[in-house]
Amino acid sequence: MGTYAHGRLLDVYISAKVDYAVRAMCAVADAGDRPVTAEALASSQGLPPKFLESILNDLRRAGLLRSQRGAEGGYRLARAAKEITVADIIRPLDGPLAEVRGLRPEATNYEGAAAHLQDVWVAVRSSLRSVLEVVTLADIVAGKLPTSVVRLTTKADAWVSR
Amino acid sequence: MGTYAHGRLLDVYISAKVDYAVRAMCAVADAGDRPVTAEALASSQGLPPKFLESILNDLRRAGLLRSQRGAEGGYRLARAAKEITVADIIRPLDGPLAEVRGLRPEATNYEGAAAHLQDVWVAVRSSLRSVLEVVTLADIVAGKLPTSVVRLTTKADAWVSR
DNA sequence: ACTAACCCTGGTTGATTACTAGGTTTAGTA
């Protein structure tokens, strides 16, 4: 059972909620059209069961999962695994991909020496999207990411901490 | 006089602290080698004065600013504006650029259907770095960002919310 | 001395994250 660490606010933070959601969605995708129970997902991925339940509910309300109650019930994908990106999972759970002090990047307004800072934040969001809106569940389950994404992981120092 | 909104945890969040820090650093860079007082920075950029003071202190301890006390005192850059990237400012204030549930991306460990999820998070961090480790204070003040960054801001839909 | 500036310790308020508890409803099976 994990350590259930609490979040810290920093530049990019993948919350436990999102991390668990993506892992569960991968496991559901991997089961094909057979429904998978919340408990099976929790134990196969090592996730806190009750927390996962509420996440699965959110994903259903977001239109990403279909559920069936009762015995022989469980969850399955609402559409094909290749039609669900990581961004599709993040946004209904955690909100927009990028914000600056609570504002969308395009809504910021800078003056004086920092006048061009807005362009930097827009570029940050754009670079994020070039990964999260491109990688699908099918890609992750198959272990074959798009080449533009693979290129990022094979860059010099991509795996070192800084 | 801003609204002083509180932060929400989501994928990319530029905190008020970082936003203020970058703006202040831009204004200091813009002043050349003349020292600028905290009060002048606060009023020229519209930042909360006492909060800014503590941020400037952090930046000094991080080796990015040099300060002088007393009358005719103030802050100036510790090194050339073209040698200070946005990532240099973020890291001492908010910690590492990317974390997953409190872990660095390369320290995560996934099994089963989600085994390749780690690559996605590493790619996300890598794409972030390709902006934040490349843009310098000199670029922002001059309004001339590197072409690889400009390319991101001119992509289709780069300025729309989603 | 006076004063303008940085420096330092500490506190507050409200929000959020990462969960848990416990019951209600639905739907197959004996």
Added chain:
DNA sequence: TACTAAACCTAGTAATCAACCAGGGTTAGT
């Protein structure tokens, strides 16, 4: 018709943290 397995729902909680503010101490020019 009971039984049971599963989804569903409404709460609630502890710890953490962001985004500030107050107030005094220290340094250095005039």
